[in-house]
Amino acid sequence: MTTFLGMPGPPASAGSELSGTQPFPAAARVALGNSRLRRNLTKATGVIRAKRAAAVEEVADWEELRAAGEAIKASAMARLPALLIQLEEQVTARGGIVHWARDAEEANAIVVDLARDKGAEEVVKVKSMVTQEINLNAALEAAGVRAIETDLAELIVQLGHDKPSHILVPAIHRGRAEIREIFLDRMPGLDPDTLTDDPGQLADVARAYLREAFLRATVAVSGANFAVAETGTLTVVESEGNGRMCLTLPETLITVMGIEKVIPTWRDLEVFLQLLPRSSTGERMNPYTSTWSGVSAGDGPAEFHLILLDNGRTRVLADPDGRSALHCIRCSACLNVCPVYERAGGHAYGSVYPGPIGAILSPQLTGLTGDSVNDSLPFASSLCGACEEVCPVKIPIPAQLVRLRAEHTEAYADGHRVPSAEAASMRAMAWMMSDAKRFARAGTSARLGRLAIRRGRPVVPLPPPLSGWSSSRDVPDPPAETFRQWWSRTRGGERP
């Protein structure tokens, strides 16, 4: 049983978008049947993988950068309370206002209150995973405030009443024809006869639609990629320019940020501004990076609010073996190399954080109970290890997956008097293997298994839990004799 030395913080709010409705195997089976999704994912992940590899190969000191990135994040987690206090001081000294939120509901309430204070009927939003996590848009809509997503992909997801399926390209599950349909359906003034599904034209349509929103917006909501404690500086890394629009034009800016995003010094940014663009989009540098500290007279928002969010992060931090999951800089490199993600896509994980990092972060945020949907996530992996190799901050994802599997098994056992079928089988094996004669007899009877296996498949379908193994794998033919029988017959190979 994992022992927490400190009191773990509570898990993320139940209303957070961190857990799906069915366990991964069932959800993945549904996704595997969607051939458009699979085609899009295969193409997308293949292209990004190649770009990332080329961008990284160019960098002679890549491993040194990774080592620095890992250490900076570990150092930040170890000093998190002091760094957050320093961040708060610095932001406040530069005219910003800092709020703390224990969970999703609290963060949403703060944003809604601020929007109401400003009399805003709508807010423009820059893509932010954390605002997806806490379901901010729903809270705003419930309060009569329209939230306009301004990232093209998030806009597509929003207009299509959908959920994002990838951290970086959230609408990758949609083809261009579908997107055209969504725009025609939800944007005013578009002519179906002249609107094609050419991506360039669709992007132009989105530009015009959003430009109106930017020019009239009074309140913006953003996330942040990094927050520098030393100087109170926040950073948004983007490609489209909608971030710059939201961070600059409205009078009020509200930034929601997970507490794990803080880094100690300005200098540390030199490491992450190299690691992130190459790992995420495979570019030497992304088109636009904006940094700001507090407010600047005559330039940008007159009012800046920073909301520091917990929502389960202190729970992850409390586990010394699990806290490296908080190092994630949301590049999505692990998603793009994962053979499971490539086939199942993001929706199958049920969380806004899918893929390998999601498989270790989502269950730790929500807590493993033995029975929860997220208990299935650490098993959504072949443990190939590709994720760890590409992680720019060297998060040991496979080791964490294995550890979380053990945690699940223990949590399940704790919660159930009747052992699971797997646990019962393991106990039977243990009983059989703990005595030499029993073990020898079991080996003999396995010979009879030859009759039951033909061409790698059981002659008679195996019952569960064995069918879980054999339904998608070839079963090896049992040998003519066991090792012990061969040994005693040939005296260890001395006789033929």
Added chain:
Amino acid sequence: MSRHVAGAREEVLARLRGALADAPVPPEVPRAYRLRGTLEPGHPELVEQFVDRLLDYRATVIRAEGDVAAAVRSVLPSGAVRYAPGLPGAWRPGGTEPDSDALGPQELDSVAAVLTGSVVAIAETGTIVLDHSPLCGRRALTLVPDVHVCVVRQQDIVQTVPEALGRLDPARPLTLISGPSATSDIELDRVEGVHGPRTLIVVIA
């Protein structure tokens, strides 16, 4: 200063301290990565590399052979042009006006082009950095209008990202520009010019 849920700050800090009861030792950060390049800022090879990167992402690049104003004049589109108020006089041709706070986003929308300087550029990544001092102009100036003419001095071109960050003041708002805005959100087809100026013209001085 938070007027919201009283006690949230204290509780989160208490949770954090509890979570770190195992007293992890913050590791030393190994800075074995390149802290600087092999070429001095403004080195002709760096200028070449920088220009290469700009051309790669289809910015227009011209070299001002001494006369910056003439070079700028040769690339300015017709229509209203505003310049960053701190721009050196020798860089701006006639017929241009300084930016004014009176111009809101809607007014900036009708400006044909803006003209600014920059504070540092990174050769390896093709990045131009604006620090929104009077030389670079306020952020909205280089965001809303569709054409941005930016003067980059050769001596401000450094090789690596760490060198650039070392020259920047984090107290100022900063914008790092490395290409036109782009999205690959539709089937991963890269489309350029989503938001922000669709035309970037760089004058190397």
